[in-house]
Amino acid sequence: MWQKVAILSVFVIISLVRGNPVDNLLHNDGIEETKFGVPEKFSKVLAIDEPTTYRLPNDSYPISYDIFLVTDIHKGNFDFQGNVMIKTEIKEATNKITLHYRQIEIKLVTVFVAEPLEPIDGTSFDLIPSHEFLVINLPRIFEVGSELLIHIGYSGRLRDDGAGFYWGSYNNSAGETKFYGATQFEVTDARHAFPCYDEPGIRAIMTLTIVYDKSYTALANTEVFIEELEEETNYKITTFAPTPVMQTYLLAFAISDYEYVNATDTRIPQRIFGTPMAIKEGRGNFAATVVGPILHKLEEVLNVLYPLSKMDHIALTKFNFGAMENMGLITYIERGLLLNPALSESATYNQQNSIISLVTHEYAHQWFGDIISPKWWQYTWLNEGFATLFANYIPSLVYPERAAMRSFFSSTIQTAFNSDGPNAWSMNHYTEIPDELWNKFGGIGYQKSGCVLRMMMEVMTAPVFLKGLNYYLNENYMKAATPTELHTGLQTAYDAAFPEKPLMIGDIMYSWEDQAGYPLLTVRVGKNNTIFSQTRYPVHNGEVYAIPITYATKSNPDFSVRTPKLWLPVPTFGFTPEQTGYTDGDWMVVNIDQVGYYRVDYSSVLWRANIAQLNDDCTVINPLNRALLLDEFYLGWTQFRRVGGADAIKILSYMGKEDEFLAWARGQRIFNDLRNHLFDTLAHEKFYELIQEITKPHLNVLGYEGFDGENSNRTSLRSYVKQWNCQAFDNDCFIHENEKFMNFYNNGQEGATNFDFCFAMRTIDETTFGQLLAIVVSDKDFVNRGRYIQYFGCSLNHENLKKLLKITLDEGNNLENDEIQTILTSTYSNSRDGLTLALSFLDDNYMKLKPITNLTAIIENLINYMNTQRSADKIFALANKFEAAQIISKKFNEEIVTKVGEMEKWIDTNIFDILDYFGVEIPTAEPTTPTAAPTTVDPTASTTTEGPTTTQAPTTTASPSTTPASAQSVFISISLIAVCGIVNLMKLL
């Protein structure tokens, strides 16, 4: 039925454009360069009030479009001519029809009564540029149900910004520039190619005809329906089969001399298009093997067939996004679809993963976005959330060895949390403001929504969730939807599968969709109950989410069950041991694989039990949850003070047995904090010994060097382990890097291998150092010097460092001011000896350095290395001198004192614990003030079930507190550290 209508109007339009009055628009080679924007004569707003909304009125609705475009893009001519015939139905009696347009010149508007075809005299039109509305005024009111045909003749220019109907180019193998025309209509650029009802919830059948040079090929959403050659003009006229009832933003076409490769193993014909050279080089061959299996898997799991009879994938040299899910014609940025032949084996593997993921993302949209579209951009997440989920889920089924679901943990949820801060929008947030629509396509629309959907998939189990999607797709096939329709589909499947466990899917999902942010789940255990509490993190405005709680415990260490054991739809609730299965003293790991969209704040008791288990046998806990523990430990330590410095050491100390690189990645912040703060303290040496102990076993297995074709997880693991090992001053690491460097130094490029310059400099001998330094500072080329200058300060040799500092003031070096600054920074930041030397150097030479370096920046940065009274006293003295010499202001000097105080606070809070753990004896020196002696917490002050094991006063409320329990806190006088510092127990290497 709809085909007939469409075909009929194709002929109407072709006969219209071939006769007068638009004929001259078509074959006019002398077209003027039209300027963009709306021509002056149209831009006046006539007697129409400024619209109050950017949304179209609902008084008419399109049935079909016949679009007729003429382009000479093969000549690099960017002008195009357009005609569109819109068949529309009046839905509310009206004498106006409102359409969208953008950056085109409307030449002619004629309206017909559709049946019998009869022109309506006396129509006119107004343009409202601010809203991009084209308003057609009819001479009389048309009643509901009237069908009209609107013919609009217009001209435009292909855009160069990759949006709307735009042009791109590439250089072919003969070095000639070749032009092509392509489209990108989402969000609101279809209206640039043709006036239309440009909203995602409005659908119509579209029949496209393109007139272009016969040396080119035109592609569109559907297959070619009729193709004719006009002998005398060399134009090809291609009419594509009518589309299904489709949203305007999904229409796509491309006119190019691209070539293609056929996909293999595919139910329908699929082609991969690229520049002739790329196709010849076989760069499309990988994609050609994956598009079929991905299509089949989506059809299988959703049990709804892809609706068209073909799919084309085209890799465009100019494209603003990764890819676009146009029904039947997916457009990609080149590297999103075509393999780069120059990559190493492991980089190729990674690019393959991203091609698989991108293809799957766009393919998933054929159902979520294309078959079902959101009623309005408010629900963009109904498209992007599913595309995010399936871009990982489908590859995990088709290519299980690529472990695609891991990226939810390693990146998707991280991006989601980062996007979902205090000022974030909710998933269902409404906006119609054009500039804001793009924000619906950010971390909330993609990643958060993907995480929430994934959480629901695990809540319902994958088969039931997919069955629910099948209901949703069938019920709303080729229609627009809102989340309510999704909930209904999911509920139907859930009720059928689990009648004995009723769940209100809609209520659960709305709690995540309508409220911005994510919760922090606090877990506290007592003898009689386990209390779960939630607050939105980090700011709370009374949000309550329906949280599915999963966990494993010592008595039930099963990490494979990801359906919720408990629900927390209220702010706080205490569950009995019968409900939780938790036995006093057990460890408990919550949020298996971080499937739940929330973070966890464990009580001190649980942290200690969990850390003990990690050290005892970490393999009992699954790898992703071990990584998650390291991640959440950092929150518990730095934000909620559930744990202290010794716990931080203890949680790192199990890592000699940790093979999961993500755990090393997540442990990075703990390691960095300890390293920075323990620098120059009594605990320094013991800490480095520990890091060496946990890294050495891994290096013994993995070796120092990777090899091509190595598993990328193994490469990542080595990279973390080696970094930590070297940063812990392991001599073996330095020797290894130094050997590689010396090989390079002696043999030039031939000996070059990848070495870490800083680590190579650690053990460099004085002769080589002197030679290299002399060469570098006398080199006249800034770029050459820049390769080395920041690494000299890494040396651990006292004489080398002295020489390095001295040379900055020598006459005749070629160093520029910021290079001198770099040398100073690299000296004090890389070793204790360097810090001491740099401080004295600054003290002796600040007047000479004043004109050539930024001493303010230096002293500000130095604060980060002030962990002892000894160095703090030096910086205070220096700051006073700087103030006297008017290098810094009095106010800045005071700020320095405050900031050093913050460093001091960290030491205060953590160091006793740490020294005690390491068994480092604190020298019994006279503290400057007697009250400053360390005291321990009185554990009986605790009123919670936490018990006496905590050394921090736990909070007594259910919600996490970010205030340190200052009344009870361990106070250690900085002067005591000073005494320790003076004793100088530590010798670096």
Ligand SMILES: *[C@@H]1O[C@H](CO)[C@@H](O)[C@H](O)[C@H]1NC(C)=O
């Ligand atoms: C692709 O497959 C079609 C149908 O089998 C065939 O006609 C065409 O020649 C093939 N094209 C290429 C480039 O392999």
Ligand SMILES: *[C@@H]1O[C@H](CO)[C@@H](O)[C@H](O)[C@H]1NC(C)=O
């Ligand atoms: C815990 O349960 C025991 C036994 O049921 C009871 O005697 C005790 O009073 C309870 N403790 C608390 C703090 O409720």
Ligand SMILES: [Zn+2]
């Ligand atoms: Zn998408």
